[in-house]
Structures are given as structure tokens and as C-alpha cells.
Amino acid sequence: MAVIVKEVTTEAEFGAxxxxxxxxxxxxxxxxxxxxxxxxxxxxxxxxxSVAESKTRLWSIHTGDPSSHWIYVTDDSGKVLSGGHWNFHEVSPYIxxxxxxxxxxxxxxxxxAFASHILNEVxxxxxxxxxxxxxxxxxMFTxxxxxxxxxxxxxxxWGMDIAEKMGVEVLVEASDQGVHLYKKFGFRTIEKLAIDTLTDNPSNTWRRFExxxxxxxxxxxWKPHGGIYEAGKTELPWVTKPKTQ
Incomplete structure (x- = not known):
């Protein structure tokens, strides 16, 4: 049975x-x-x-963000087999x-407070x-x-083809399980991001989340446009960021 990648266009698709x-x-x-x-x-x-709340919240974010693209793999039956979320920023949201x-x-x-702390750290x-x-x-999930x-x-x-046409760099915050796949597409590890949950006088609630x-x-x-990162050779744009930025 043939499989294809489709982009979400309806709320019903999105829920699935x-x-x-x-x-x-x-x-x-x-x-x-x-x-x-x-x-x-x-x-x-x-x-x-919680599932219902997440659908409402994520759909609202998606429909209000032109950079947001939810996609999924399906077969002839129309069943969702795997899915993912890409953002393509023509202008950085962090500029x-x-x-x-x-x-x-x-x-x-x-x-x-704990959840906000973690999100702002990332x-x-x-x-x-x-x-x-x-x-x-x-x-990305299956x-x-x-x-x-x-x-x-x-x-x-699907996403890398669009990034290539845009002429932009690409990033992903990978779990251990995803590193091998991303390397196949030209990504290289720049840094290890460990979550810092330390705080003064943590409450029992904070300790439970921690x-x-x-x-x-x-x-x-990270993958620069048109190439692959090589330590000591590839320029890291955030290191050489212009002083006017």
C-alpha cells in the first residue's frame, strides 16, 4: 500500500x-x-x-502562525501513520x-512556574x-x-526540501532516539542542552516536576544551508553576529 506525506488543512485532520x-x-x-x-x-x-485541551490549544496556535506546518504520513485508507510539525521562518521570531x-x-x-521556567530555558x-x-x-512522532x-x-x-528552496539553515532539538536520523539529513550536533531545574528553596511541587x-x-x-557543519571550519552565524543585530 503506497504512503504519501500530506499537509494538514482541516481541524479534523489535525485532531487525528x-x-x-x-x-x-x-x-x-x-x-x-x-x-x-x-x-x-x-x-x-x-x-x-488533556488530549482535547491540547487539540484546541495547538490548533489555535497553528491557525495564527503562518510559519506553522503540520504534516502526516498516510496510506490509501487515509489513516494517520506518523506526523510532524515544521516551522519555516522567513523572518526570525527572535529578531x-x-x-x-x-x-x-x-x-x-x-x-x-516550573513549566514556564523550562520553556523559557529552551x-x-x-x-x-x-x-x-x-x-x-x-x-516528529509515529x-x-x-x-x-x-x-x-x-x-x-518534506521539510528539508522546503528549507533548501528557501535557502535557509535548519535546526532541531533532538532526543537520543532521533540523532541518527537527523545525521542522515546533514545535521550535526552543536551543543548538548541539559535542562536546568535548580531553584532556591524548591517546594514539594517543584521537586515532583523536577x-x-x-x-x-x-x-x-544544526545544518547550514548548502552544506554540513564541520567543527573548526564552518562559520557559526550566532558567534559572528553583527553588532547591529
Whole structure:
């Protein structure tokens, strides 16, 4: 059965793609889910409520952001097999500085403060480097039973082809599981991003969230337009950033 990559154009398509995201990131469980998509009640109803909230929130963000492109792999049946989210920035969202984020999908309090701290740490790292037009792979996921069939490569090629036509550099914050695939597409690791959760006098709530993320690291991977990064040879644009920027 032939498979193709399609871009999401309807809210119904989007809901099916987000269902795939949840199944993928919960098998095995990805700790960052608790930051982006917390489940507040350990029941089937609580899980369903969190899935529904995530669909509403992500769809609202997507429809208000022209750089946002959700895509998925499907077959003749129309079933979502794998999915991903790309951003293609003709103008960097960080050109005037890095915006402060607040995780308002968490209730006000220590949980929201912790999630906001983590998000601002990740986005702050990114924003100090990506002040030029660029492309970014934000998420990629596959149903557990559909893995190791080459769907990740299809999603990567879709985005990399657009980035090449735009003439822009590309970045991804990779987990250990994704590094090998991204290397195949010319990405190289620039830095290891370890999440800093230290704070003075942490509450029990903070410690609980901190425990969930303990040991979590990302690999900040980058590909310059038209080539592959070579340490000591390839210019890193954020190091030679003009003083006027």
C-alpha cells in the first residue's frame, strides 16, 4: 500500500494527527509531555480532557502562525501513520529578542512556574542563535506499531526540501532516539542542552516536576544551508553576529 506525506488543512485532520502524537510520546513515555500536555487527573476522563485541551490549544496556535506546518504520513485508507510539525521562518521570531513564555495551560502556581521556567530555558537557548530566517523541525512522532518503516525519513525530506528552496539553515532539538536520523539529513550536533531545574528553596511541587525531568537532555543539531557543519571550519552565524543585530 503506497504512503504519501500530506499537509494538514482541516481541524479534523489535525485532531487525528494529535492523537498520533499522544500515542507516540506515551510509548515510551516522554517526560517533556508533562510540560507541554499535562494530565491532571489519573483517569481515562482526565486523559481525554488533556488530549482535547491540547487539540484546541495547538490548533489555535497553528491557525495564527503562518510559519506553522503540520504534516502526516498516510496510506490509501487515509489513516494517520506518523506526523510532524515544521516551522519555516522567513523572518526570525527572535529578531527583536526572545519573548517570555508562560505555560498558562497549567493552573496558576508552582506547576505553571516550573513549566514556564523550562520553556523559557529552551526557547532562550534557541533565540540567542536563530536570529536569521530559518526552518525548524519542532516535533516528529509515529504510532508505535508503525515505527521503523521509513516514515520519519519521509517527514524529514518534506521539510528539508522546503528549507533548501528557501535557502535557509535548519535546526532541531533532538532526543537520543532521533540523532541518527537527523545525521542522515546533514545535521550535526552543536551543543548538548541539559535542562536546568535548580531553584532556591524548591517546594514539594517543584521537586515532583523536577524528578520527572531528571536526566533529560537534548542535542541541539544544526545544518547550514548548502552544506554540513564541520567543527573548526564552518562559520557559526550566532558567534559572528553583527553588532547591529
Amino acid at each position: 494527527v494529535v492523537d498520533c502524537l499522544w500515542e507516540s510520546y506515551n510509548d515510551p513515555y516522554t517526560p517533556f509531555m508533562n510540560i507541554l500536555f499535562p494530565v491532571f487527573a489519573a483517569t481515562e476522563e482526565g486523559y481525554a480532557a 527583536n529578542g526572545v519573548p517570555k513564555l508562560e505555560a498558562v495551560w497549567h493552573p496558576a502556581g508552582e506547576g505553571r 526557547y532562550g537557548f534557541r533565540g540567542k542563535r536563530m536570529w536569521r530566517p530559518h526552518a525548524q523541525l519542532d516535533m 504510532y508505535p506499531e508503525q515505527r521503523r518503516k521509513g516514515y520519519g525519513s519521509l517527514l524529514m525530506k 524528578s520527572d525531568l531528571r536526566g533529560l537532555t537534548f542535542w541541539w543539531m
